Each structure stands twice: as C-alpha cells, then as structure tokens.
Amino acid sequence: MLNFTRRHRPSAWKGLVAGLAGGLAATVAMTQFQNGWQQASEALQDGKKRDPRKSKSQSQKEGQESQKQESQKEDATMKAAGKVAAAVGHPLSFQQKKKAGPVVHYGFGASMGALYGVLHEVAPKSLRTLNPVLVGVGYGSALFVSADEVAVPAFGLSESPKKTPISAHVYGLASHVVYGVTGEMVRRTVRKYL
16 A cells, blocks of 8 residues: 655745644643643632631632732733833833733744744754654743743843742743643644645
C-alpha cells in the first residue's frame, strides 16, 4: 500500500496562522486553568479561615470585604494597558484598565503563539518531530521565564521575582505549561491542514 505524506516545507505565513490559532486557544485554556486554580485556592482558604465561633453572616461579610480589596488590585495586564494608554496620551481609569486587561492578555498570548509558529517553521527537524507535549512544556516554561520572571518585573508590571512567594511561581509555571502544551497541540493540528 502506498503511503502519501506531505513533506514539510517551511512557510512563514502558515506558521503564523497556525501559531496564532494555537496561541489564542492556549490563552483560553490558560485562563480557564487560572480561574479553576483561584477558585480551588479560595475554597481552601475559606475552609481554613472558618472560625466556628463566628456567625455565618459575620464570615460572609468578611469574605465580601476581602473580595472587594482583591478586586481593586491591578494585575500586570491592567498595568500594561494603563502604561500603553498613558504613552499615547489617553490615561485609563481603573474600570477601563479592568476592561483592557483581558485584551492585553489575549493579544499577548496570541502574538506569542504567532511568533512561536513562525520560529517553529525554521527550527531544525529534530525539534519539529519531538513529542508535542514535551515541546509544549518547553515552550510554556521558556515563556514563563522570559515573560513572567524577566520582562514583566523589568517593565515594572510586577514585583521582583525575589519578593514573590514560591506558590506564585508554581502557579505561573503551571499556567504557562498549560499554555505551552495547548498551544503546541493546536498549532500542530492547524498546521497539518494548511
């Protein structure tokens, strides 16, 4: 039986399209993973903070106050949106930054996927044929180190990694591994059809 396979010919535009699709899907998966992690973390914290001597209404009131304080914090994407807007002469309010934060998050995730897709096209064959999960773990880990550990603090969008608790590093690395594996699996699938 004859087996016809298409030879891989590097194509920047195909890599860009496949990487963009992978980056967008990976950002969605990463966001869902982060939401699940935060919900689980909050549930664990609520379980530890429950004091049997406090009334239920008092505990709920304290929980609402801590949620209000948490929602007033600016994350790195909100800060980035604020800095970009200020640089072009249009400062943003807290609520505008809150709305622009996800745009920055998804835009960055999609653009990193597109860049990865283009670079993957010119990578040596030995790297292109590795297990996609292994490649995805490497891709996500590299993005975690370069973005979260180096670039974000360097631009003043977060504290120094030395001041960040180890649990935040584990959370960030796990999130980026989810991003990398999802991005590589989707990129690889889309690229087969281009």
